[in-house]
Amino acid sequence: MASxxxxxxxxxxxxxxxxxxxxxLTPLVVRFAENAAAVGFTVHRGVAPEIEGAGVSRxxxxxxxxxxxxxAASPQEPRARSLLPMAHVSLxxxxxxxxxxxxxxxxLGGDLPSALAIVTGPSRSADIEQRLVxxxxxxxxxxxxxxxxxxxxVQSPP
Amino acid sequence: MSRLAQPGGRFRQVAxxxxxxxxxxxxxxxxxxxxxxLRAVGWDALEDVEALRERGxxxxxxxxxxxxxxxxxxxxxxxxxxxxxxxAETAESANAYIVEVCRRxxxxxxxxxxxxxxxxxxxxEALEAxxxxxxxxxxxxxxLQLAGEHPVHIVAPAIEKTREQVAALFARVDGAPVGDSxxxxxxxxxxxxxxxxxxxxxxxxxxxxxxAETGSVCLVTNEGNAxxxxxxxxxxxxxMGMERVVPTLGELVVLLQLLxxxxxxxxxxxxxxxxxxxxxxxxxxxxxELHVVLLDNGRSNLLGSxxxxxxNCIRCGACLNVCPVYRKTGGAAYGPxxxxxxxxxxxxxxxxxxxxxxxxxxSSLCGACTAACPVKIPLHEYLLDLRRDLVETGTAPRxxxxxxxxxxxxxxxxxxxxxxxxxxxxxxxxxxRIGPARAWTxxxxxxxxxxxxxxxxxxx
Numbered sequence: 001m002a003s004x005x006x007x008x009x010x011x012x013x014x015x016x017x018x019x020x021x022x023x024x025l026t027p028l029v030v031r032f033a034e035n036a037a038a039v040g041f042t043v044h045r046g047v048a049p050e051i052e053g054a055g056v057s058r059x060x061x062x063x064x065x066x067x068x069x070x071x072a073a074s075p076q077e078p079r080a081r082s083l084l085p086m087a088h089v090s091l092x093x094x095x096x097x098x099x100x101x102x103x104x105x106x107x108l109g110g111d112l113p114s115a116l117a118i119v120t121g122p123s124r125s126a127d128i129e130q131r132l133v134x135x136x137x138x139x140x141x142x143x144x145x146x147x148x149x150x151x152x153x154v155q156s157p158p
Numbered sequence: 159m160s161r162l163a164q165p166g167g168r169f170r171q172v173a174x175x176x177x178x179x180x181x182x183x184x185x186x187x188x189x190x191x192x193x194x195x196l197r198a199v200g201w202d203a204l205e206d207v208e209a210l211r212e213r214g215x216x217x218x219x220x221x222x223x224x225x226x227x228x229x230x231x232x233x234x235x236x237x238x239x240x241x242x243x244x245x246a247e248t249a250e251s252a253n254a255y256i257v258e259v260c261r262r263x264x265x266x267x268x269x270x271x272x273x274x275x276x277x278x279x280x281x282x283e284a285l286e287a288x289x290x291x292x293x294x295x296x297x298x299x300x301x302l303q304l305a306g307e308h309p310v311h312i313v314a315p316a317i318e319k320t321r322e323q324v325a326a327l328f329a330r331v332d333g334a335p336v337g338d339s340x341x342x343x344x345x346x347x348x349x350x351x352x353x354x355x356x357x358x359x360x361x362x363x364x365x366x367x368x369x370a371e372t373g374s375v376c377l378v379t380n381e382g383n384a385x386x387x388x389x390x391x392x393x394x395x396x397x398m399g400m401e402r403v404v405p406t407l408g409e410l411v412v413l414l415q416l417l418x419x420x421x422x423x424x425x426x427x428x429x430x431x432x433x434x435x436x437x438x439x440x441x442x443x444x445x446x447e448l449h450v451v452l453l454d455n456g457r458s459n460l461l462g463s464x465x466x467x468x469x470n471c472i473r474c475g476a477c478l479n480v481c482p483v484y485r486k487t488g489g490a491a492y493g494p495x496x497x498x499x500x501x502x503x504x505x506x507x508x509x510x511x512x513x514x515x516x517x518x519x520x521s522s523l524c525g526a527c528t529a530a531c532p533v534k535i536p537l538h539e540y541l542l543d544l545r546r547d548l549v550e551t552g553t554a555p556r557x558x559x560x561x562x563x564x565x566x567x568x569x570x571x572x573x574x575x576x577x578x579x580x581x582x583x584x585x586x587x588x589x590x591r592i593g594p595a596r597a598w599t600x601x602x603x604x605x606x607x608x609x610x611x612x613x614x615x616x617x618x
Contacts (some may be wrong), residue, residue, distance in 0.1 A: 039425075042313035051397075066425040075440035079389040083382060096472070101414065105407035112372050115389065116237075116440050118430040123382040125344065126422075127316055128324055130189050133344040136297050137351065138382030 012105055014026030017036050025094075028064050029146065032097045035056070039121035040134070044145045052108070053138070054087035055080075061107065062092045065100035069144055073115035082117065088139035094148045160249065160456075161280045162505050164493040164514040170597075173487040182318050186488050189317035194479040196423030197530070202602050204419070214416045216533040217409045218470035220523070224459065225469075228403045229371045229452065235373025237306070239435025241448035245400075248281035249455050256362070256395055257288045258279060259449055263393050265359035269351075271377070271384040272296035273364025274312050274473060275397045275453055277495045281362070295356045295383040297347055301327060311446060312496065313475035332500060351383070361387035361445065365398035366472075367413060368450065371406045374432040375450060382429050394433070394445035399454045401469040405610075413472060416532035420474035437561055456508035463505050465540060466489030470533045471500055475536055477527035483520050493516060499527035499537045506544055513555050518544035583607055 009053075025033070033043045042049075048056070057077055061070040069090040073079050082088050098104055108116075123138030134140040176182050201207045219229055233243040246252035260268060268290055270276065282303075285292040290556050294303040298316035302309060304327040307313030316324075325338035328346045336346045363384050367376040375396045377384040388394045404410045419425045437444030460469050478484045478498030489497030493514070511518075518541050521527075527537040547555040568574035583590040584608055591599065598604075 035425075039428075068426055073437075073441055073444060075442070078442050079385070080444045083385055083389060099409045102408065107409065108407075108409065110372055112374055112432055112434040114433070114441065114444055115436070116374075116383075116432040117385060118426060119427050119428065120424070120426045120430070123380070123427055125297045125381045126192075127296070127301070127314060128319070128340060128343055129185075129321055130192050130314070130317065130332050133340045133341055135293070136344050136348055136381045137386055145541075 015158050024133045025110060028097050028099065029094050032062050032064040032067060033146065035064065036062075036069075037067070039067045040124075040142060041067065041069075041121060042141075042143045044143060044146070046147065048089055048145045049090065049143055051087045051141070051143075053085055054090065054141075054143075055082055055085040055090050057082045059090040059092040059144070060096070060102055062097040063100055063104060063118070064097055070118040071117045071119060072113040073117075074113060079115055080115075082119065083138050086135055086139055087141040087143070088143060089143045091145050091147060094146050118139065159182060160509045160513065161179035162495055162509045162514065164505060164517060165181070166172065168493075168518040168522055169487075169491045169516040172491040176488045177486060181320070181490055185318045185320075185488070186485055189229065189311065189314055190479040190485045191316065192315035192473065193422065194530075197420055197446060197476055198423075200423030204346060204415075210412065210416060211532055211534055213412050214472075214532055215470065217404070217412055217611070218237065218472070218533050219467065221405060221409075222401060222461075222466060222469045223521040225401065225403070228405055229400060231370040231405070232368050232403050233371060233452075236368075236435070236450050237373075239448075240372050240449060241435050243450045243452065245452045245454070247454045249453075252279050252453050253281055253284035254398065255449075256397070256577075257284055258289070259393065259447075260285065260360055260396060261288065262291045263359060263447070265393065267358045268292045268362050269354050269391060270294050270299070270600065271361070271363040272315070272386040273362070273397055274301050275364050275399050276362065278308060279397075279453065279455065281397070287607065290360075292611055293358070295351050295354060295387060295487050296379075297344075297381060299401065300347060300351065304328075304331065307325065308490070308494035311475060311478060312473055312489075312500075339341065339353055347414075355386050358387075358391045360393045360395060361389075362395045362397065363387050363392035363448070365396045365402055366403045367402050368398050368406055368408055368430070369404050369410055372434055373539070374433075374434040375432065376404075376410060376414070377431045378427050378429070379431075380424075380428045382420070385431050385491050388433050388445065389443055392445055393447045393449070393450065394436070395449045396433070397451045397453060400454050400457055400589050401471075401492060417472050417474050420476040420530070420532040425435060460507055461550075462480070463507075465503070466541065467535050468500075468507060468540065469534055471504065472533060472570055473500070474532055476532060480525070480526040480530045482522055482524060492520065492600075496550075497542065500535075503535075503537055503540045503544065511544065511547055514551050515548060518548060524600050543601070548587075565614070572591060579607075579611060 035108050059069040060072040122142045123136040124134050125136040244255045282292045294300045301316045321338045325336045328336040365375045366378045436448040482499040492501045502520045505515040521540050521541045524540045568578045
């Protein structure tokens with residue numbers, strides 16, 4: 001039965017929905033998806049969820065080790081889009097998934113955008129009684145949509 | 159006088175009230191156990207923790223050894239990206255520069271992201287005095303600002319506050335009751351602080367690291383308030399302790415891993431942001447002006463001294479969570495800014511030992527802090543060295559010195575030793591109720607000496 005993916009789960013349904021078997025995923029993509037789910041992203045493949053009021057950004061890179069999406073400020077990608085709404089969707093091309101931070105900085109080659117945000121899950125705080133709560137400042141609900149195939153590549157690194 | 163100064167008797171006085179407060183004791187247990195536990199899990203997840211700590215220590219030590227060169231590189235790189243750099247020798251000059259930027263840009267409201275360096279220089283008070291309203295936006299710091307209190311933990315500033323207390327503080331802002339569930343409180347803070355971000359002309363952040371090769375300011379948070387603070391207002395000012403420079407992005411990778419894992423056990427926090435210059439052409443948000451204020455304020459005292467490694471500190475808070483003294487007294491006893499073992503070492507070094515003479519004694523010298531430190535600062539050895547300095551500089555009370563000299567003299571001979579134990583047996587009925595022993599027996603019972611000495615029993 002079709003059902004919406006739960007937070008913190010890799011959506012098998014959406015993977016099937018675009019006609020790709022999970023066997024088609026490279027180990028790096030699988031590792032990214034698992035770690036992204038572990039830190040609180042809902043992971044989709046191919047199809048972006050429709051959420052009213054959500055901000056949508058194209059991620060420059062993804063980091064498999066930590067399940068992070070990397071957002072770079074640019075004329076096409078204002079900072080506020082991933083900051084102000086309660087829900088945020090990152091579109092990430094599978095070919096742009098790197099192992100970790102070291103590879104990210106190598107890929108950027110020392111030429112950084114004015115603001116580079118490495119986002120690893122929802123906005124969270126444990127400042128009250130040491131108990132975790134999400135959505136204190138930034139989005140409390142975060143999604144990442146894995147894209148593959150011939151889709152238009154994400155903007156080149158600045 | 160510096161905000162860091164901590165007069166002699168104050169530690170004991172504050173600690174006593176905290177020890178008697180059951181609510182505080184429970185809050186401290188919960189917070190320190192949770193954070194120490196998270197760190198343990200985070201470290202276990204690494205393949206070779208010791209190798210990473212060693213790399214971290216090596217990077218920090220090498221950088222501090224050539225701090226002037228790296229700061230010059232950092233300054234050039236920030237300026238090349240259109241940012242401004244100001245080197246502040248003192249707290250006063252840092253405050254004056256920041257106030258001047260606010261005045262020049264006509265700022266009325268400044269949004270602040272959590273920064274212990276701004277606590278160190280008393281920036282909020284300086285801004286208020288200049289007619290600029292400074293509002294803390296980190297949830298914990300916001301709560302404390304509303305309560306008129308200071309952080310009690312460098313990573314989790316408001317651990318002693320309960321949900322009910324927070325709800326009452328937020329209700330005062332709204333002028334209407336606020337529900338005290340976590341979700342309601344988070345939403346109330348989000349709503350109240352969005353108003354602040356909307357009206358803020360200046361955003362003030364600290365800096366976890368400054369990257370010399372790119373001129374980037376690195377900000378590490380979980381709430382995202384540092385991103386908002388550095389993105390929405392038209393001016394961004396980052397106050398950075400001058401020791402926080404990192405030569406390259408490659409070295410930053412090592413330190414980010416150590417910081418996140420030691421602080422909260424995370425692989426990376428929710429938001430790790432690198433700000434490189436103000437907004438660029440065509441970008442629709444981001445600050446028009448970026449100012450980086452490099453803060454000395456006593457840090458250069460440590461350069462070339464035997465305490466230089468204290469500048470390696472990356473402010474993760476791991477030493478607080480494992481310290482048996484901090485876990486009972488909490489942070490307030492150490493003063494309004496830095497607490498735990500790192501605070502007990504750093505504060506006297508920044509302001510002078512005579513300004514904070516009790517802090518080196520706030521330790522059992524068990525070494526848990528040193529074992530927890532991600533960059534292997536010998537914290538408990540430094541605390542012992544500072545106690546030695548107290549005696550050598552004559553800051554320690556004279557009777558203490560005489561007492562130890564008399565003790566050492568007495569126990570140097572068998573006769574003296576026998577006499578001293580005989581005296582102790584005679585004085586035992588007093589039960590440590592007089593003299594310096596009183597402080598020790600106030601919270602503990604004095605063990606009784608055996609009726610006969612062991613050696614008398616064995617020999618006879």
